[in-house]
Amino acid sequence: MKISFLRHDKEQAFKLLYEEYYAPFCLYAKRFIEDKETREDIVSDVFTSLWDKIETFEIDSDTTLGYIKMCVKNSCLNFLKHQEYEWNYAEIIRKKTPVYETESDSVYTLDELYRMLYETLNKLPDNYRTVFIESFFKGKKHTEIAEELNLSVKSVNRYKQRTIELLRNELKDYLPLLLLFIASGRA
Template sequence: MKEIHDKFDFGDNRRVVDALRNGDEHCFDALFRQSYRPLCAYASRFVPLARAEELVQDTLMWLWENRRTLIPEMPLKSLLFTIVKNKSLNSVSRNSIKSRVIRQLAADFEEEFDDPDLYFESELVRRFSAALRRMPEEFQQAFRMHRLEGKTHREIAEELHVSPQTVNYRIGQTVRFLREELSDYWPLILLLFWPEGR
């Protein structure tokens, strides 16, 4: 059971559901940690982030409290996203203009944005990496060193033998390019990859 605990694997749905049904708290903890941010990102399409976090916590606690009723044949990932979507839409006043707009947008983009896999990092990483590869190599390098390795502009400048201003320019241009290329996903990318909003 160790591999389920270390990295929650939705691929083995029956095994995970069986573990949950048997009260495996380590499995639930892994599920909670891996699902929380993707579910929040999804819910924040409909409601403010603070409300999204409440709804996701409620959903995951509901799952634990009702774990004995889970059916191994029902995909857990789809179940969680469906519950979160319904809770989110139900939490918005049905008669408000905002609610009507949100419901219309949800219907218009349902096929693309209701795919749970989009909210788990693999699909977004693929799109993000493909966009990044379209930048010049030296821009990619500066961006990776800063955003992914956490190095300062000065540290990068010293390592690459360029000025801090050059590093700043390369990183700024890369961020602008990625924001344009991935504009539909940018809020989601920020939430999943840079939750501190850098």
């Protein structure tokens, strides 16, 4: 099929080129990329780029097909290269200890934040610390804790409130962040 890009007929020529070669170029892209939607997106992007440049070049169909093939191949390879960078970056991030910044502009790892929490909790009487740990870390209800520790529910509530007050005073800059992790079950 011979397609020429004459000035008066470029839209029609492009339409014929797209209808004739979109599917074969999607199949060609399968040599590089398994995912069908990704292949179709890449080929569509190549045709869109060609459409954007249609006014700037006067080439015959053989040159155009070679150009499209090269663009599809390069786009597939660029996609794979970018995907590899993403995987490598995700792996590096996964291996690193997360770092958290507080309002006081101090930066701490999660382990350091937990260490500060436990140091503060260790300053508490045993019952206060136990109530806090059972409630926040283990998610137990006040009635369960009261039964296990042989305390009233009011005492459990009071211990918990006093512990939170102490934590609020001792760890005021870090408490919101710590409570976020405790609530999400990361402790």
